[in-house]
Amino acid sequence: MRELVDEFLYYLVVERGLAENTLASYNSDLQQFLHYLENGGVKSLREVNHGLLVAYLMKMQQEGRSPATISQHLAALKSFYHFLLRERLVESDPTANLESPRQLKxxxxxxxxxxxxxxxxxxxxDTPAGLRDKAMLELLYATGLRVSELVALNVDQVNxxxxxxxxxxxxxxERVVPMGQVACFHVRTYLENGRGKLIKKTAEPALFVNQHGRRLSRQGCWKILKGYARAANLKKEITPHTLRHSFATHLLENGADLRSVQELLGHADIGTTQIYTHLTRKKIREVYDRTHPRA
Known part of the structure; x- marks a missing residue:
């Protein structure tokens, strides 16, 4: 069986020209499968059937392997058996009707x-950087902008x-996003009292700048956000998208329709926006269970 795996890997190199990393991944997945067969007393790939493969995949699931990992293993097995069938080394393909596990978002x-x-x-x-950071965080939450969109903003894009x-x-x-009175107040305060001291005499067009007067980077914004999350003693893992996710969820919880939130977030496909409905349904269920007399 191991010789057949070697022949398959050679075929991948010569006829398909796969990269070294891909070959190593295929080899690792197939060696794990052969180890499973040998421990089960299986001595030939011809003995492998649909039921045995299902048992192997279920074992991986029970071990806590992710759907992505299981799908990767199954892809290697499908490719391997396709090769064996083509070379007439097996009579049938036991992977033919196997489907990859659903990868939930x-x-x-x-x-x-x-x-x-x-x-x-x-x-x-009370500092220029503090005024900048306050305006930046308020604007992120008020608009749901991606961090990349936020740091790309120029002063003339803010009305x-x-x-x-x-x-x-x-x-x-391009999209136009309302920013609300609170965010507008803090952006104006930053522009009038903070930004000029940060850019000094440079002609930088960026709205948010670093201590050197240049456009703030995504990494710089994330570092600032993480620092304030620690200061606020937030136990959740904060990422650059956290305020964007919170923006969308809070809108939906308070009655916004999905299409409007899609437009505000700049999603091309409403299916991307629908992930937030799972969060709001969970919230509704919690409220129902907590308040209904017969819940």
Missing amino acids: KLPQVLTVDEVERLLNQPRP LEGEFVRCLGKGSR
Whole structure:
């Protein structure tokens, strides 16, 4: 059986020209499978049937392997048996009717309204950097912008009178997003009292700049956010997208329709936005269980 695996790997190199890392992955997956067969007393690949493969995949699931890992193993097995069938080394393909396990989307981490308040109250407004950070966090939560969109904003893309920002999202699609009175107040305060001291005399167009007067990077924004999350003693894992996820979830919890949230987030496909409905349904269920007399 191991010689057949070697022949298969040679075929992948010569006829399909696969990369070394891909070959190593195939080899690792197939060696694990052969080890399983040998421990079960199976001495020939011809003995492998549909039921044995299902048992192998179920064993991987019981061991806590992720759906992605199991799918990867199954892909290696399918490719291997396709090769064996083509070379007439087996009479049938036991992987033919096997499907990969569903890979469920991981629900995003979301802050409660109180946790958002704690986070947004961390920056100190008595320094230029503090004014910048306060405006930055308020704007993130008020608009649901991606961090990449936030740091790409220029001053002339912010309309304080109309209380909206123009940003370029994925695929260079421009959208207009309302920013609300609170965020507008803090952005104006930063522009009037903080930004000038940070950019000094440079002609930087960026709205948010670092201590050197240059455009703030995504990494810089994330570092600032993580620091304030620690200061607020938030136990949840905070990522650059956390405020975006919280923005969408809080809108839906308070009655916003899915299409409007899709537009605000700049999602091309409403299916991407629908992940937030799982979070709001969970919230509704918790409220129901807590308040209904016969829940």
